[in-house]
Amino acid sequence: MMPTDNHTIFYPLTYILTGIPSTEESHFWISIPFCLMYFVTLIGNSPLIFIILTERRLHEPMYLIVSMLATVDLLLSTTTVPKMLAVFWFRAGEISFVACLTQMFFIHVSFIAESAILLAMAFDRYIAICDPLRYAIILTKSVIGKIGLAVITRSFCIIFPLIFLVKQQKFCRTNLLPHNYCEHMAITRLACDDITVSAWYGIAMAILVIGLDAVLIAVSYGLILRAVFRLPSKDSRLKALRTCSSHLCVMLMFYTPAFFSSLAHRFGHIIPGYILNLLANLYVLFPPMLNPIVYGVTTKEILKCVINIFHRCISRSSLLS
Template identity: 55%
Template sequence: MSDSNMTDFKNPSIFILLGIPGLEAAHVWISIPFCTMYIIAVLGNFTILFVVKMEPSLHEPMFYFLCMLAVTDLVLSTSIVPKTLSIFWFNYREIDFSACLTQMYFIHCFSTMGSGIIVAMAFDRYVAICDPLRHSTILTNPVVAKIGLAVVLRGGMLVMPHPFLARRWPYCRTNIIPHSYCEHIAVVKLACADISVSSYYALSVAFLVTGLDVFSITVSYIQILRAIFSLPTKDARLKTFRTCSSHLCVILAFYIPALFSFLTHRFGHNVPLHFHILMANVYLLLPPMLNPIIYGVSTKQIRDRLLRLFTHKGT
């Protein structure tokens, strides 16, 4: 039988994920931090959802947005880690063509949603600090729901062309993906066709989403900082700034790994492939792990509820 991975074919029924090429011997060891990060992400985000649901004092816009972020993080990390661990632990590299496109969609869709939710949280902080008396009338529950729906629709619609375009390309050279998950460009690069449409659209969406979101966050925080520095006392300024500290940490945890991964992928031509793939996994796994930790440590209401939960059983 000829090499099935290099035989002429179109639209293969399966793809082969290599995991992290060049580091196959270390897959089991690499799986340990990956698995640990995933467990922390799942436990942490479910804890956030549980605490917000059980604590009436947390039923306000900032924590509703935090719950949206927790759900997004759970879906995003679950989209990649189970399959990645099956490669690392059991050498189960096959993934169905449709499942690959579905994974691709979920990864990019929920990454886009996460960015949108962080913008919504920045808007919440802006209203809370710059116009506190109108905060409850501006960010009502219906408005929060509409913002959440807009974030979902934006992510879903912008990313929808990715799998549709990927499905229409002929794959007649190889079905081997040198990656641990079905990353969009890694998949369409296998097509034996001009993939300029997919490539340019993906790049346009990435720049549009990231550019607009970072711009919106920057504008919000410029106004927030102006409001903070106009406060009369240092204590008042520090107290107000602390209300933004957790959100600022979430922003850094979300955008810095993603930016680093993007820059090394686009311009780090001498960087080894395994480093690119490790970074591509880290920037998707790190925020879901860190977000509940950041809010759990820095938010007094969440800390207090957790302490009551563990010190007074049945409370």
């Protein structure tokens, strides 16, 4: 059903999320790994945020940036996965137009914010390795707070025009949305008027914002690697490479499926719909799940804090018993 004004159709009152096309019979089985990944995301990111915020020795720039990343990962997955599971388990795909736009807004804001946080992380590592004597002077807690504010402001300013463009479009086609969450191009393709501006804004956003972030990150790590190989001590080189390798893994997990999904949605017309949907789910599910595992296992200080907390919990439970 669509509201009308002088017989002009604007937008549907509700959309029906259909899940992943051509896989309806397998929705229950698809939901199992999705549910497990979301569970790992929750039990990985929530304690990570708690530990970094409560442990004073982790109130350093690198760990504060990691806590920002974990917060954005929680927002991204919590915005999408519960509704996905409702679609898969209960066929509860109905979502209002306003709720759909809201979900789309938070998904894309989280995505842009995560890209900016990864750039901040690369900058942090660049200063720590290439200019270590000035690290404490350059990256103060005040500067980290300003970086966090800049991340939020930039994400909002970039995504708000996208929401505005979608809101201005007229929708006269079906309200069946062949997806398991409200993705920009999936909604835009249901419009009955020209979608060129909205589509190209999405492409420009992917190239100029995400692409620029990726280039700056690559430059940062290029300079870092050059500095690492100039270090006199082999142990110092290995320590620096170990730290950078975990960061590079996180960035590859984030950017690779995101770029491939973005390009496939816009130019891959011969690619089956279910493949496009599965690609779109990769950057919503995998980075939030794997990021805390990467940082929890490879960062010694975080790992020590986790072990200490477990020891304390075990000691208290043994005393109570």
